Amino acid sequence: xxxxxxPSRDDAIKLAALxxxxxxxxxxxxxxxxxxxxxxxxATIYRRWASKGxxxxxxxxxxTADQLTRPDTGCLREDLLVLLNSLAEVLAGPSGRxxxxxxxxxxxxxxxAEVFRQGPLARWQxxxxxxxxxxxxxxxxxxxxxxxxxxxxxxxxxxxxxxxTGQPLDSAVVTVVVDELLLPLLRRC
Amino acid sequence: xxxxxxPSRDDAIKLAALxxxxxxxxxxxxxxxxxxxxxxxxATIYRRWASKGxxxxxxxxxxTADQLTRPDTGCLREDLLVLLNSLAEVLAGPSGRxxxxxxxxxxxxxxxAEVFRQGPLARWQxxxxxxxxxxxxxxxxxxxxxxxxxxxxxxxxxxxxxxxTGQPLDSAVVTVVVDELLLPLLRRC
Numbered sequence: 013x014x015x016x017x018x019p020s021r022d023d024a025i026k027l028a029a030l031x032x033x034x035x036x037x038x039x040x041x042x043x044x045x046x047x048x049x050x051x052x053x054x055a056t057i058y059r060r061w062a063s064k065g066x067x068x069x070x071x072x073x074x075x076t077a078d079q080l081t082r083p084d085t086g087c088l089r090e091d092l093l094v095l096l097n098s099l100a101e102v103l104a105g106p107s108g109r110x111x112x113x114x115x116x117x118x119x120x121x122x123x124x125a126e127v128f129r130q131g132p133l134a135r136w137q138x139x140x141x142x143x144x145x146x147x148x149x150x151x152x153x154x155x156x157x158x159x160x161x162x163x164x165x166x167x168x169x170x171x172x173x174x175x176x177t178g179q180p181l182d183s184a185v186v187t188v189v190v191d192e193l194l195l196p197l198l199r200r201c
Numbered sequence: 202x203x204x205x206x207x208p209s210r211d212d213a214i215k216l217a218a219l220x221x222x223x224x225x226x227x228x229x230x231x232x233x234x235x236x237x238x239x240x241x242x243x244a245t246i247y248r249r250w251a252s253k254g255x256x257x258x259x260x261x262x263x264x265t266a267d268q269l270t271r272p273d274t275g276c277l278r279e280d281l282l283v284l285l286n287s288l289a290e291v292l293a294g295p296s297g298r299x300x301x302x303x304x305x306x307x308x309x310x311x312x313x314a315e316v317f318r319q320g321p322l323a324r325w326q327x328x329x330x331x332x333x334x335x336x337x338x339x340x341x342x343x344x345x346x347x348x349x350x351x352x353x354x355x356x357x358x359x360x361x362x363x364x365x366t367g368q369p370l371d372s373a374v375v376t377v378v379v380d381e382l383l384l385p386l387l388r389r390c
Contacts, residue, residue, distance in 0.1 A: 037309040039228035116305030168357035
């Protein structure tokens, strides 16, 4: 926090964390392994992140901040397609895989869970709310109807495929979720 | 497999596994810790289960086999309420907490993932399909309409609360999911 840091070194450490995770899983993610893979000393990592959980969250937070598109196409269906495709891409990418290894640990580390909820989860909620609010402004939707249900059920289906069942999570599935689940829920009144 | 086993000892080992998990998480679940907690030798455990993954799956499988109710109330809405409340209870109980710690590991252990999908997941799918088929037989539903979407979206919402957001997972939520999500999806035609 207090001193200027070399951002390229930050990136190298984060990349190393992703690589270790992919090879060894969350249980195998140690600061030693990350330091060895990144070619830096352990103290260099601890100067930036207090624990492997903090480091992972930083990796995940970066990725969702960069990659979760906040669409404004002027059309609710298009906005939802862009938003959910972007979520599906984040989940399928390296930071999604990193988040997935965290799922089992979240419930043993309340601080981690809190940061996760305030970071990536809050960002999703904001992006979704923006899309809905604009659709209400354009009179495509009435306020209220089915909004929280849609905000939960849409990502819920994607997350279940990603975390549990391993079924495909591609743009064909996203289109079905938008057309058969979200739009009917949102337009019901 | 080949020799008669003392079922009370099996149960003691499974209970010990749950206790270690609750205290130390998946990364801290070692056969040593389970043996010490159960008060048995490690060989006794390995005679029954080849790995901690196998042991965990056995714990989880037991619980979903015993606890997932397969309702037949004669009414679709009642059946869905019983089924989803039973799922919510399994998730909230000790075997659900055990499953959750497995989520992060599933993707590094394909065999584990396969058994998980063929056990608890397949059992859910069967129970849901039975409920739907009977509703079709009673002419409460037409076949086909929104069934797979409902079968995925309902548990998806519950799983997301359980695995990611930590929001409540009680009978009030289940009632909303049945009335506002499942029944509208199933009855759309």
